[in-house]
Amino acid sequence: xxxxLTAAAGHAASYMESLNDRPVRxxxxxxxxxxxxxWSLPEHPIDAGLVLDELVEQAEPGIAALGSxxxxxxxxxxxxxxxxxxxxxxxxxxxxxGLAAITPSLAAIEELTGAWLLDLLGxxxxxxxxxxxxxxxxxxxxxxxxxxxxxADEGWDVGRDGLIGAPAIRVLVGEERHVTVDRALRLLGLxxxxxxxxxxxxxxxxxxxxxxxxxxxHRGPTIVCAQAGNVNTGAVDPLDAICRLSHRAGAxxxxxxxxxxxxxxxxxxxxxxxxxxxxxSWATDAHKWLNVPYDCGLAFVADREAHMRAMSVxxxxxxxxxxxxxxxxxxxxxxxxxxxVPVYAALRSLGRSGVAELVDRLCACAERFAARLAxxxxxxxxxxxxxxxxxxxxxxxxxxxxxxxxxxxxxxxMSATTWGGRRCMRISVSNWQTTYVDVDRxxxxxxxxxxxxxxxxx
Ligand SMILES: *Cc1c(COP(=O)(O)O)cnc(C)c1O
Numbered sequence: 001x002x003x004x005l006t007a008a009a010g011h012a013a014s015y016m017e018s019l020n021d022r023p024v025r026x027x028x029x030x031x032x033x034x035x036x037x038x039w040s041l042p043e044h045p046i047d048a049g050l051v052l053d054e055l056v057e058q059a060e061p062g063i064a065a066l067g068s069x070x071x072x073x074x075x076x077x078x079x080x081x082x083x084x085x086x087x088x089x090x091x092x093x094x095x096x097x098g099l100a101a102i103t104p105s106l107a108a109i110e111e112l113t114g115a116w117l118l119d120l121l122g123x124x125x126x127x128x129x130x131x132x133x134x135x136x137x138x139x140x141x142x143x144x145x146x147x148x149x150x151x152a153d154e155g156w157d158v159g160r161d162g163l164i165g166a167p168a169i170r171v172l173v174g175e176e177r178h179v180t181v182d183r184a185l186r187l188l189g190l191x192x193x194x195x196x197x198x199x200x201x202x203x204x205x206x207x208x209x210x211x212x213x214x215x216x217x218h219r220g221p222t223i224v225c226a227q228a229g230n231v232n233t234g235a236v237d238p239l240d241a242i243c244r245l246s247h248r249a250g251a252x253x254x255x256x257x258x259x260x261x262x263x264x265x266x267x268x269x270x271x272x273x274x275x276x277x278x279x280x281s282w283a284t285d286a287h288k289w290l291n292v293p294y295d296c297g298l299a300f301v302a303d304r305e306a307h308m309r310a311m312s313v314x315x316x317x318x319x320x321x322x323x324x325x326x327x328x329x330x331x332x333x334x335x336x337x338x339x340x341v342p343v344y345a346a347l348r349s350l351g352r353s354g355v356a357e358l359v360d361r362l363c364a365c366a367e368r369f370a371a372r373l374a375x376x377x378x379x380x381x382x383x384x385x386x387x388x389x390x391x392x393x394x395x396x397x398x399x400x401x402x403x404x405x406x407x408x409x410x411x412x413x414m415s416a417t418t419w420g421g422r423r424c425m426r427i428s429v430s431n432w433q434t435t436y437v438d439v440d441r442x443x444x445x446x447x448x449x450x451x452x453x454x455x456x457x458x
Contacts, residue, residue: 071413121300129301151221168221174204198211283298292345368439411445
């Protein structure tokens with residue numbers, strides 16, 4: 001066992017050390033990499049050391065360096081050293097972290113980490129929390145609590161009677177909400193016809209006046225889904241106005257703050273989230289801006305009882321109901337990974353000041369991207385907010401060619417998107433290692449790509 005784990009540690013260290021220098025893109029595409037593997041199911045055992053060495057060798061050409069300081073695709077984040085090491089221990093201990101009595105240390109770590117998160121993100125200390133697989137399931141968890149509460153207020157117990165025959169719930173969502181909100185609602189029995197899109201401004205933030213109008217149109221159970229951090233522009237909805245208007249109308253406010261909610265951990269960016277703590281539930285990720293390994297999402301609910309009612313289960317064979325809460329009563333998962341452990345390690349290694357520095361530095365890097373790219377002829381900045389930047393070339397074709405060439409070049413990796421009817425290069429800064437040096441190298445790569453793609457289309 002020791003030799004095998006030492007070998008795994010060696011492979012891992014080599015990979016981490018390669019991150020700053022290797023091409024960011026994967027060498028082979030999905031169809032080509034399949035050929036690297038032996039598709040026949042082995043008939044007989046193979047030595048574990050050999051399995052490991054072959055796995056690393058065969059997978060290598062299809063591994064994109066998502067943990068690179070110059071990976072700017074989507075909102076990915078990397079793995080802080082303490083979080084990665086703690087994640088190894090989480091796998092090693094292999095605890096089924098659903099019941100406190102069975103896994104005492106992990107339940108305790110989850111309790112204290114949940115309390116740290118409420119503090120760090122400026123949420124009510126009395127809110128409940130859940131460590132789930134990602135922001136997608138954090139939405140499911142929090143919106144299940146919302147559904148529970150808004151129907152209970154109408155005298156309907158959805159846990160007992162389900163949705164058939166229940167008062168109709170209306171869900172007000174910004175036109176620029178993330179797709180995972182729709183899917184969470186769909187899983188909860190609230191299909192697209194229950195959704196009312198609310199108009200947004202040019203940065204994608206919900207317009208309070210449009211929300212106020214929509215709130216007037218209907219009586220009855222209402223959930224409002226606001227957003228802190230648009231995936232394209234980084235825009236944050238005006239949360240204080242949204243909470244005020246919604247609560248006046250008796251609606252529940254849920255905030256999708258997958259990455260944007262981390263601005264609350266920085267004294268210099270916190271103001272953007274004014275009013276956030278007044279919401280009723282929140283969903284965010286630890287695997288994005290906090291840089292813990294996948295998968296780790298976080299749900300918080302102000303109404304603990306609604307959360308508990310929506311999620312708890314009991315069975316005679318479980319050991320439940322001790323003095324420490326049982327994690328499985330708060331999550332849709334039953335058997336579950338102790339995913340609070342890497343979060344604990346990340347927060348302990350960074351401290352409050354380290355998280356604030358991480359937020360501030362990545363925002364500053366995004367600002368530097370925008371400022372430096374704006375100086376380039378043929379590049380225009382379409383939007384910049386928090387850790388997000390959108391730029392485009394003179395036309396859509398040139399923009400797409402520029403993005404493709406940057407990806408091919410391998411110095412950095414950015415994706416393309418459509419914003420305001422235009423193709424844009426989308427730059428998302430979310431890796432703990434990224435500095436101005438990476439920004440400047442990437443700006444040069446973008447300039448090279450633009451020259452190259454303009455050259456090829458002439
Ligand atoms: C990434 C993201 C999600 C989904 O989060 P997962 O962790 O991928 O499930 C939801 N909303 C926003 C704004 C996001 O950026």
